[in-house]
Amino acid sequence: MGALDTVAAAAIDTGDTAWMLAATALVLLMTVALGLFYSGLVRSKNTLNTFMMSIAAFAVATVTWAAVGYSLAFDGTGSLVGGLGHAFLQGVDLAPREGSTIPHIVFFAFQASFCIITVALVSGAVVERMRFGAYLIFAALWSVLVYAVLAHWGFGGGWLMGNGTLDFAGGIAVEMGSGFSALAAALVVGARKDYGRQALLPHNAVYVVLGAGLLWFGWFGFNGGSGFGINDAGVLAFGNTLLAPACTLVVWFALDAIRGRKVTAIGAATAIIVGCVVITPAGGYVSPGWAMALGALAAFPCYAMIVWRPRTRVDETLDVLAAHGVAGFTGILLLGLVAQESWNGVSDGLLYGNADQFLWQVVAAAAVPAYAFGVTFVLLKVLGALMPLRASEHEEALGMDIVQHGEEAYVTGEGAILISSPDAAEAGEQRGVPVANPI
C-alpha cells in the first residue's frame, strides 16, 4: 500500500487540483444563482418555493449522486450506463482518478455540482404549482434515471463519447437533458390554473438580472473546469465563456430593439444564459472567433422560442427548453461544424473537412432530447399515478410559500402572534388551531 500511495501522490498536480477546487465551488454557486434567477421570475407568493426547488437539489442530488448516480455515470465504459463499482463512493478517494491529475474525490465533487444544477434547472418548468414533496421524489429519481445516464453517454465513457461525439462541459447531460425534460415535466404536471387567462409576471427583475450575472460568473468554473486542470482546453473554454455570452447579448439587444423598440433587462438576463449554454458543449473545442459566432447565432432560435412558447398552451413556465434545450441543441450541432483540431487537438468539424464529427453531433442532438423527454414523461406519469403532483387550485391561489413551507418571502410581521413562547406552550396551544378572535 505504501508504494501505491507514493505513486498516486506523485500523479497529483497541485495547480490542477487548486483550480478544480475553486471551479467546483463556482459551479455550486450557480445553483444558488439559479434559485435567485428563477424566484425573481415568479410571482411574489411563490418566491421561497421556487428558490427552495433549487436549494433542494443540493440535498437530493448530492445524496443520489454519492449513492449511485456518480457510479452509473463514471464507472466503466458500458455503452448505455456505467457500473456500480463506485456506488456509495467506493474507490472515490484521495488518489488521482485514472487519467487525471486531481484527487478522485475532487473529480466526484465537481461532477456532483453539475448534477445538482441540472436537477435545479428542470424545476423551472413546474414552479408555482408542483407539490414540494412530489418534486423531491421526482428530483431524486430524475437525477439517476436521466442525468446520470446522459452524463455517462456524453462524458462518462458511454456510446456517444465512444463514437466521438464532442461535448466539452455538458451540452448533452446538463443542457439538452434539462431542457427537454422540462418540456415533458410541463406537459405532465400541466399549466398553472391562471396560465393564459391572466398576466403572470416576474415579481422582481433585479433578482433575475443578478441571478443571471452570478450564473455567468459560476459558468467560468463550469466550462473552465471542464478541462480538469490548467490546460489548453480549460483555458480556451474560460476565454470562450466570456466571448460567447457577450455576443449573444449584442444580438439579443438588437432583436429586442427591433421587436419592441426597447432593450429589456430580463431579455438581457436570458441572453447571458443562452450564450453560456451554447458555449458549454463547444467551450474547449472551438476557436475564440467561432465562440463569438456561436454566441451570436444561438440568440436567434432561442429568442424565437421564447416569443413563441407563451402563445401555446404549454406552460413550460421559466422557458428551460428555450434557454437550455434549444441553446444546448444549437451548441452541440454547430460544434460539429466549427470544431478545429488546431485549437483542440482532438477533432475537426465539418467545415474543416471532418463530416463524421458532424454526423455524431447530429446523432447526439437526436438521441438525447428523445431520451430526456421520454424518460421524464414516463417517470412523472408513474409518480402522478401514485401521488398528486400538484397543489389544489385553492393552494395555488394562496401561493406555494405559505402552503408548502409555512413561510413568506416578504413577511411584514404585522398581526403576527407569538405561539412558540413558553407561555403559549404551557397553555397547550397547537399548530393550526383556529382562534375565534385573537386580536
Next chain:
Amino acid sequence: MKLVIGIVRPEKANDVLESLYRAEVRGVTLSRVQGHGGELDRVETYRGTTVKMGLAEKLRFEIAVSDDFVDATIEALCAGGRTGEVGDGKIFVVPLERAVRIRTGETDHGAVTPVAN
C-alpha cells in the same frame, strides 16, 4: 349616491375587475390592506419562532356609484370575489355626501356615473 367598499381576496382581483367591467362600473380605487375576518389563522415558522398570522392580505375596492348602480356593483363584487371558502371578504355600502369630478367640476350624479362615450 353610495360608496361601495369591497374587501376581497388578492388572488381574485382580476375576476372582480372583470365582473365590474361587465357590469359597466368604470370608476374604481384599489388598495392593498390587511385585515382579519373569521378565517383560520396561518401558522408560520421562522427558525425557532412560530407565529400565528392574525392578519390576511386583502384588496379593498372603493367604488362610488349613483343609486342605480349599487345593486349591480354589489352583484359584480360577489360574482368576482366568491370562492365559497371562509375569507372571501365583505362588502360595505355607505352613503356618500358629495362627489366631484376634478376634470370638469361636475358634481354628484354627474361625477360618479360612467361617462358615455
